[in-house]
Amino acid sequence: MIGREFWDITPIFEGKPPRLKQKIVCPVCGSDVIYFKHASGFYRGNGQYRLDIVVKCGRCALVITFGVHITEEEFNKLSKSKARLEYKDIGHVNLNEEVAR
Numbered sequence: 001m002i003g004r005e006f007w008d009i010t011p012i013f014e015g016k017p018p019r020l021k022q023k024i025v026c027p028v029c030g031s032d033v034i035y036f037k038h039a040s041g042f043y044r045g046n047g048q049y050r051l052d053i054v055v056k057c058g059r060c061a062l063v064i065t066f067g068v069h070i071t072e073e074e075f076n077k078l079s080k081s082k083a084r085l086e087y088k089d090i091g092h093v094n095l096n097e098e099v100a101r
């Protein structure tokens, strides 16, 4: 499933931001301060589901979206808790800092 090599999405079912499995840097300015912005699940069609994970560079403000593949079961689990998680709900989280822990 595309994106799962980079993202552990399990925390999102408990209202926490998804966890990066490896550090990423901004493709524009090279900063490693990458904030979680929001994540939301959706049905793509043809029996396929996605979790859009949106992050923002803490230096140049570039916003990037990862379209991570999820299963129907995961999507349903997400819809039961909350289909959309906002940074406002959890504060500013530098996702790269979470990798080191």
Ligand SMILES: [Zn+2]
Residues within 6 Å of the ligand: 026, 027, 028, 029, 030, 031, 057, 058, 059, 060, 061, 062
């Ligand atoms: Zn940047």
